[in-house]
Amino acid sequence: MIKCFGITFSIHPLFTIMLLLSIITGYFMEALTLFGIVLIHEMGHVAAIRGFGWRLKIVRLLPFGGVAEVEELGNVPAWEELIVAIAGPLQHIWMIGLALLMKACGVFDPVWWDYFIQANLMLGLFNLLPILPLDGGKVMQCAVSYLLPYHRTIRVSIMLSLILSLIVVGVAIHEIALGRIQLSIAVVGVFLLVSNWYAWRQVPFHFLRFLAVRGERGSILIHSGTLAQPIVVTKHRTIEQILKLLKRERYHLVYVVNEYGKIQGVLPEQRLLYAFFYEKKQGSAVSELFM
Template identity: 55%
Template sequence: MIKWRGTTYRFHPLLTLVFIGAALTGYFLEAVTLFAIVFVHELGHLAAASGFGWRIREVQLLPFGGVLIVDELGSVSTREELVVALAGPLQHVWMILTAMLFQWLGVGEREWWNYFIEANIMIGLFNLLPVMPLDGGKVMQCLIGYVLSYHNTILYTTWISMSLSVGIICTAVFQFVNGRLPLNLLVIGVFLLVSNWYAYRQLPYHFFRFLMARGQRVSQLLRKGTLAQPIIVTSRRTMAETLKLFMREKYHLIYVVNEKGRIQAILPEQQLVSGYLDGKKPGSAVSDLFM
């Protein structure tokens, strides 16, 4: 663990194993090159997040990328998350162009620059896979969030990520059966599967954090002016079920109707969120807020 300019950088055990293996097999320079590429990639995320004023707790460095641990879980705009997610892969573009320029100028060894370019392409494309917590997974989550409720967004992206992680593991096993030893692919697949299984177990906590920060996001939406997205429910529907219909980039008015379809009440979303967070039981009906 290293602390630099107020940010903690934590090395994942996988990265340590990669360095040890590289040192034992004579590929230490290649490992250092990969680490440098990953570090620059993560600095791109860090610069974008800092530019938006995000509170960054630490940066976890992995052999194939990194993870920014921030406090802005579901509380910032989707646009900001998209920019931060894409800021990492974009670093590979200028690194590749710089390497090509140095090759053209004849600076350094051509073979090393070829390796540098290939490593950038490999890391950049891998991070764009639609698997959480990779950058592609975050982009996928942001885009799905424009059409689905936030609860369903984090649920579906977790399931998609776990399914694709299993696919990576199966690919590694298939290669092993055919006489290859894809240890790196297998380790990455297992890591992604475990990470997403843990994320799946943490979904209630993740969603609760979203509700806790909802007031801040609603203030941002109302400050700039926004169209209200109606949610129509019966008075018997629970608050917990209704909150799961909330979309991240929409402001909601909740129309409570009776069995005949007549409107009994119109509730601003703040009233529902506050009622739920102020101690109402998850199974309490929406009607408890106005009856």
């Protein structure tokens, strides 16, 4: 790990292996260029993260980009997360523009500028694929969170990422079988597949973190003024089941009805969160909150 300007950087073993292979094969300059591009890409994320006042834990540098790990997880507005996600790919635009200008002015070797432009296009477009933890995957997850409850958003986005990761690996294997070596794509595909499999197993923890800060987020929505979205359930629904219906960008009032559709009570979402965390009634029916 390396600490610079108050930021902790971690270089993934895949990147280290790639740099070592580049030295052996005589492509060190190309690997160093790729490293610089990835670093600038991640600094775009870091600038947006610090601009919003998020708490940055570590920046992990990968061969195809990087991952800026933060404390915030589903407890900030989705539009902030969207801006942070696209701040990285946006860096490739000015880098390509600068390369075209330098090449036109005859500064340095034009062959190197061609590689620089190609590497920027490759990394920028690849990172826009809707696969977590790529930037495109984060954009996809933000968009889905406006349509679905957050618990379902997590599951859908990770499941889609798993499927697309398998497709990436399948394409790479197909290319290898035809003699067109795409080992790097296969390695990246496997990495994405493993990452999303791990993320799938962590869904309960991810959702629990979301609920842990939901009370604070709900208070912010109330103080700023918001339209409440109703959740209508029967009295037999458990508190945990109802909390899985919460949407990230909405404040909810829970209407409990009987079998005839008559409203038996209305609960703010904070009441259910209190019962979940402090009264340990995760599996209890919501009707118990009226007793």
